[in-house]
Amino acid sequence: MPSKGVQAYTYIAVPGCSIELSVPKQTIVRNELNYFWNGDMEVDARNISSFFDKTGRFTFKVLQNGNLITEQWIDVNAITGNASSGTMNTIANTPSVLHANGVVVTYGFYEAGPGHGLLPDRHQCYVTVSPNYANWMATVAPPGSQLEGRPFSRLVLPAVHDVGMNSMQSSEAVLRKVGGAIVSTLVCDNKIMSEIADAVSGPAIALIAPNIIFSLAITQKDNLDTMMQIGARYFEFRPAHCHKAVIPSGALPDRLYFQHSAIPGMAYDAFLHDVVQFLLAHPTEIIVVQLRWDGVPPECARPSDQEQREYLDAALREANGQIIAGGLDDLRQSTIGQLRRDRKRLIMLVNVDSLSTYTDAGNATLNGDSIVSAFPAVLTASNAAGKGFINIQCQATATNIPKAVVYSILEASTTTSCLLATKAICDSKTLPWCRDNVLATCGRESLVVMMNDFLDGATADVAVQLSRKRLE
Structure with a gap:
């Protein structure tokens, strides 16, 4: 049967x-x-x-x-x-x-x-x-405890991959105003688009534009506050203005958005606002934000140093001095207690060089085996020397397998995504490896972040338990 x-x-x-x-x-x-x-x-x-x-x-x-x-x-x-x-x-x-x-x-x-x-x-x-885990740092390093005197860099932070791509709201606004033909401009990946073009005609591509964007770019499905309650304490954000071909349409206000290639996601000011509000509500917690622009095309104007400061200052004004932005030296040299006392509970980094386990070839997997096999080779003391922190990337990038993307798009329904297709099988391998090996391979000197798509409780729990062990 x-x-x-x-x-x-x-x-x-x-x-x-x-x-x-x-x-x-x-x-x-x-x-x-x-x-x-x-x-x-x-x-x-x-x-x-x-x-x-x-x-x-x-x-x-x-x-x-x-x-x-x-x-x-x-x-x-x-x-x-x-x-x-x-x-x-x-x-x-x-x-x-x-x-x-x-x-x-x-x-x-x-x-x-x-x-x-x-x-x-x-x-x-x-x-x-x-x-x-809205207050997990309070439990692993209680205020006033001996553990609070340990270096902040001993923690293992649950991390969200492409935090700004948690909804289609911005992209749908662009498609409604400009039309589906803009999708090839937003994707900026000739290999992917040529594979799609081989399968369907140009007019059909425009019709399935939402499916293309969803399959390639949507990596999260919870709002930011929920991610932080799950346990997330590290975020990478790629703030830039919309593609110059999109701005004249007025589809979105001309401000900074998370950019996945040229696909717009969460607004940067909204992101900073929510992070600051969470920190105000949870006074023991510390969040690290890293600004990067890898993969963002030059047609998406990057913010100047002044513009970055203006966005950050606007968010911090809402804290009335209760939160001050820290930097890389604070991350490396301060204890958890010092950061709390100095009110430096928002660590802002810009293009800090980290030891990352990610490679285009290794993470382009559908079963996670190549990710796990790369972990012990990358995570060594010599490789970590001189790096700002260690970034263990658990998520697969099936979007680097063009045929998988095409199948996902052409058969798309409201429950399909080639990124979601790999989520569970990869987690069942990468997360147990991290639980069993991070202490031995990463030592206790460098901050470690564990990054994943569709942030989940298992990723957060493994990171929190590793934090306990590294502190103790």
Whole structure:
């Protein structure tokens, strides 16, 4: 009988919690703490009683001490494999759950097509259960404690890859005003666009412009405050003005936006405002922001030093002197307690050279094996010498595999993304490696950040636990 598979991935970091996964006539319950589990489930036509409708429901529930925290589901057709209707029927409908009792549930669902030998041919679903880490620095280095006197650089910070690409709002405003034909200008990647052009005509490219942008650029799905409550404390931001071909249209106000190639995302002033407001609400926390412009084309004007200062000053004015911007020397030389006392809880960096595990070839993977194999070769004391910090990049860039991008775009629905397709399988390999090896390979002298797409509770929990160990 026909069937469609679902590959499920779980991680639990809160005592008393369990995850219940089910399809017709199959239920799996996971309750192990700090264990990366994955397993196969099958929506099988033989297990669906209806003769004509072979649609079965995939569901997960998160419970704490028997009480329901959240329940999410989607219907899967066992014959066609299509996933439709339910609470996970669009990526935008899968925001993290911040429960009132301090539990955070992060999850995602990728609708798999036939795979074509590249992308997964089984639906992918990941679920993590972690504490709300809005104040995690207060727990690992309590104010007034001996641990607060340890260097800030001993911490391991959960990090968000391409924080500004967490919605299509800016891009959709441009497409509505200018039209889909602008997509080739925004993407700025001739290899990708030529692959797409080989598959569809020029007019068709304009029609699927939103799918192209979504598949190439959207790397997060939570708002900034939620990411910080999940635990994020390091962000890279690429602030620049919109492409010179976009500005005359008036589609967006002429200000600084996160730029993914020339695809506009979150406004820079909104980003700084939210970061400062979070720090004001959480007086023990310290956030590091690095400004970079790699991959931003020259047609997107970069801000001058003065413009950068004006944006930062405007955000800090709202703090009335409670927060002062620090720099690289503060990151390297200050203790956690000193940064708190000096009010330097927003560390601003600009193009600081770091030891990064990212390579175009190594991270262009669909299963994460090349990422993990590169970790021990890159993360050495000699490589880290003289670098500002260490950046472990756990996310795959399937967007560097043109055919995978094309398949993702042409078969796009509201639950597909070639970036989301690799999320769970890569995390199941990269995060356990970090948990087991970062202390030995990275030592205790350099700040470490652990970066990921679609920030999740497992990434945050591994980083927080590593911070505890490095401080102690």
